[in-house]
Amino acid sequence: MPPAKNFGPKYWQRRLGRWPRAKDTTEGYSLLLPVPGDLPAFLRLALAVCSHQEAKHRVETLVIPDRLTLPVRQVVSAAKRQWQGTLEMLPLPAPERWVLPRLQNPARNHALQLLTGVAHSKASHILLHDADLFLLQRDFLDQQFVSCHERELACLGVSPAWDKWLERHGRRLVATWELCAKVDWMRAFAPYLHMGHENTLFGEKHTFDTTLYTQALTHPGLIEVSRAVDFAHLGYVISHYRHFVKGRVGWHIDNRFLLLFVRLLADLYDPERSQSYQVPDCTELAAGLSQKAPRVKYPSAREGRAAYKEFRCLLARALSGPWATDFQRSKLAVLLEPFDHFYDFEDASGTDAPRLRAAAAVAQLHLARQA
Numbered sequence: 001m002p003p004a005k006n007f008g009p010k011y012w013q014r015r016l017g018r019w020p021r022a023k024d025t026t027e028g029y030s031l032l033l034p035v036p037g038d039l040p041a042f043l044r045l046a047l048a049v050c051s052h053q054e055a056k057h058r059v060e061t062l063v064i065p066d067r068l069t070l071p072v073r074q075v076v077s078a079a080k081r082q083w084q085g086t087l088e089m090l091p092l093p094a095p096e097r098w099v100l101p102r103l104q105n106p107a108r109n110h111a112l113q114l115l116t117g118v119a120h121s122k123a124s125h126i127l128l129h130d131a132d133l134f135l136l137q138r139d140f141l142d143q144q145f146v147s148c149h150e151r152e153l154a155c156l157g158v159s160p161a162w163d164k165w166l167e168r169h170g171r172r173l174v175a176t177w178e179l180c181a182k183v184d185w186m187r188a189f190a191p192y193l194h195m196g197h198e199n200t201l202f203g204e205k206h207t208f209d210t211t212l213y214t215q216a217l218t219h220p221g222l223i224e225v226s227r228a229v230d231f232a233h234l235g236y237v238i239s240h241y242r243h244f245v246k247g248r249v250g251w252h253i254d255n256r257f258l259l260l261f262v263r264l265l266a267d268l269y270d271p272e273r274s275q276s277y278q279v280p281d282c283t284e285l286a287a288g289l290s291q292k293a294p295r296v297k298y299p300s301a302r303e304g305r306a307a308y309k310e311f312r313c314l315l316a317r318a319l320s321g322p323w324a325t326d327f328q329r330s331k332l333a334v335l336l337e338p339f340d341h342f343y344d345f346e347d348a349s350g351t352d353a354p355r356l357r358a359a360a361a362v363a364q365l366h367l368a369r370q371a
Contacts, residue, residue, distance in 0.1 A: 007096075007099060007100075007103065007108075009197060009198075012192045012195060012197075013190075013192050015192070016190065016191035016192040016195070017191075017192065018190060018191070019118075019119060019187050019190075019191055020119050022187065023120075023121070023122055024122070025121070025122060025123055025124050025183065026059050026122060026123055026124065027057075027123075027124050027149070028057045028058060028059040028123045028124065028125070028145065029057060029058060029123050029124070029126060029127045029141070029144075029145040029180065030058075030059055030060050030061075030062055030117065030120075030121040030122065030123040030125070030126050030127070031050060031058055031060070031061040031062070031127050031129060032064060032113070032117035032118075032121075032126050032127065032128045032129065033046050033047070033050070033061065033062065033063045033064065033129055033131070034064045034065075034066070034109075034110055034113030034114065034117070034128070034131070035064070035065050035066070035072070035131050036065070036066055036067075036131070036238050036241075037065035037067035037068060037069045037101075038067060038069060038101075038276075039238075039241070039262065039265075039266070039277065040069070040071035040072055040075055041265040041266045041268070041269035041270040041277075042131040042132070042238075042265065042269075043063065043065070043072055043075050043076075043131070044075055044269045044270065045131065045265060045269050045323065046129060047063075047075070047079050047083075048269075048323035049129075049133075049134055049135055049321065049323050050129060050135070050141070051079075051082075051083070051084070051323075052135075052138060052321065052322055053135060053138060053139070053140060053141045053142070054138055054139045054141075054142050055084045055085055055141075055142070056142050057142050057145045057146065058084075058085055058141065058142070059085070059086075059122055059123035060085060060086040060087075060121075060122055060123065061083065061085065061086065061087045061088070062088055062089075062090045062117050062120065062121075063076050063087070063088070063089045063090065064089075064090045064091075064092070064113040064116055064117050065089070065091070066092065066100060066101065066109040066110075066112075066113060067092075067097065067100070067101040068091055068097060071270075072089065073089065076088075076089045090116060090117065090120055092112055092113065092116055093116065096112055100112065104242050104243075104245060104246040105242070106238050106239040106242040106243075107196045107209070107210065107239070108195070108196070109242075110176075110210060110238075111194065111195040111196055111210045112195075114126075114128060114176070114194070114210065114211075115191045115194060118181075118183060118186045118187070118191075119191075121183050123183065124149070124182065124183060124184075125145055125148060125149065125180055125181060125182055125183060126180070126181055126183060126186070127141055127144060127145060127178070127179070127180045128176055128177070128178065128179045128180075128181075129141075129177075129178060130176075130177035130178065130233065130235075131237075131238070132233065132234045132235065132237040132238070132261075133177055133178060133231055133232070133233040133234075134231060134232040134233070134317070134318040134319075134321060134323075135178075135231055135321075136230040136231055136232060136317070136320070136321060137229065137230045137231075140178075140229065140230070140231065141178075143229075144156060144158075144178065144180040144226065147180075147226060148180040148181075148182070151224070152222075153182070153222050153223065153224055154181065154182055154185040154215075154218050154219075154222035154223060155174060155179055155180065155181040155182070155185065155211070155215065155218075155222070155223055156174070156179070156180045156181075156223075156224055156225075156226060157173075157174025157175055157176075157178065157179050157180075157223075157224075157225050157226065158174075158175075158177065158178045158179075158226050158229050158231065159174065159175045159177065159225065159233075160172060160173070160174060160175065160225055161173040161174055161175045161209065161212055161215075162175070163208075163209065163212060165206055166206075166212065166216060169201075169202050170220075171216050171220065172220065172223070172225075173212055173215040173223060174215070174223060174224070174225055176209075176210050176211055177233060177235070178231070179211070181211075185218070185222075186214075189214045189217075193214050194210065194211050194213075194214050195210060196208060196209050196210050196212075197213065199213050201213070201216055201217075232314055232317040232318040234256075234258060234261060234311075234314065234318070236258065237258045237261055237262060240254075240256075240258040240259065241258070241259065241262050241278075241279070244259060244278075244279070244296075245278050252295060252296055252297055254296050254297065254298055255298075255299055255304070255307060256307065256311065257298075257307070257308065257311040257339075259279050259285075260282075260285055260296075260311075260339070261311075261315070262277065262279050263277065263279045263280070263281065263282055263285060264315075264332060264335060264336075266279070267281075267282065267331070267335060268324075268328045268331060268332060269328075279296070280295055280296060282335045282336075285298075286338035286339060286342075289338065289339070301342055301343055301344065304343055305343050305344060305345075308339065308343040308345060309343070309345055312336070312340070312345055312347070315332070316347075319332065333347070
């Protein structure tokens with residue numbers, strides 16, 4: 001196995017210089033679920049969210065973990081029984097499946113997950129679902145495909161790419177979350193060019209995020225952002241978690257409450273703790289609000305009030321769908337009580353209804369028994 005330090009630009013150019021032979025394809029989309037293999041709660045949530053989507057144009061669903069773990073295998077195996085259509089787990093190729101977990105590079109992981117899905121797709125298009133994005137329209141995915149296909153686009157996104165350099169050069173590109181892309185367009189470029197890398201464009205060197213270099217080389221009329229789509233997205237959750245675990249300087253500061261989000265999902269969607277989550281539990285996180293040197297640092301009550309309110313409101317929207325139960329929503333409220341108090345957040349969503357008060361009492365009892 002090559003040493004981790006050898007996985008640089010030249011390696012990827014040699015390794016991913018060409019695509020494998022194309023498969024016969026069906027008109028429709030392959031739903032790609034790139035998930036963190038060591039955080040099974042995200043896989044459970046992604047499957048739960050997508051299971052409530054209409055699937056008229058879905059050809060297959062491919063779960064692509066960044067590392068193989070027993071919990072991921074078990075979750076996929078259990079979900080197959082009731083899944084609408086084909087559901088398969090697609091491991092990363094060797095040797096990357098063994099080396100990438102050591103590198104803890106979220107951008108590299110995600111890019112290889114995308115390319116692995118495209119290489120195995122049996123559909124005319126791929127649709128790349130973010131595990132921390134919540135689809136609040138039942139026909140969201142199908143409509144993304146229909147719009148992309150009927151308008152003969154190379155790719156259709158739901159958010160503009162955040163790259164001021166590209167904007168200055170007149171390129172309005174799309175971010176990868178919920179990206180619908182034509183497989184033939186992806187295959188028109190060498191695979192490694194879709195990865196995040198440094199390249200020269202417009203006579204200048206620039207570091208491009210996943211697919212942005214190839215989008216920049218594509219006619220602007222073939223790239224569009226969807227209109228009037230309804231979703232809730234926290235964004236960059238896994239990236240923040242990976243950098244935190246790696247111990248990179250500054251990533252213990254949780255100004256957007258993303259590490260808290262990881263811990264909450266672990267408690268809500270993996271209560272049996274099938275895997276070790278390397279974020280402190282909610283009790284320790286809450287205690288850190290008043291400590292001088294906590295493992296995870298949060299902003300002061302005054303500085304963080306607005307950001308916490310935004311996080312809480314987004315979380316309420318994200319868990320408003322059928323993939324969350326009253327018990328889970330009430331358990332969430334109990335877990336967040338110390339944060340709500342610290343940041344003076346008052347929930348005005350109607351959670352004082354008798355039904356939810358009863359669920360909250362059960363959640364409180366359940367947490368007390370776990371303690």
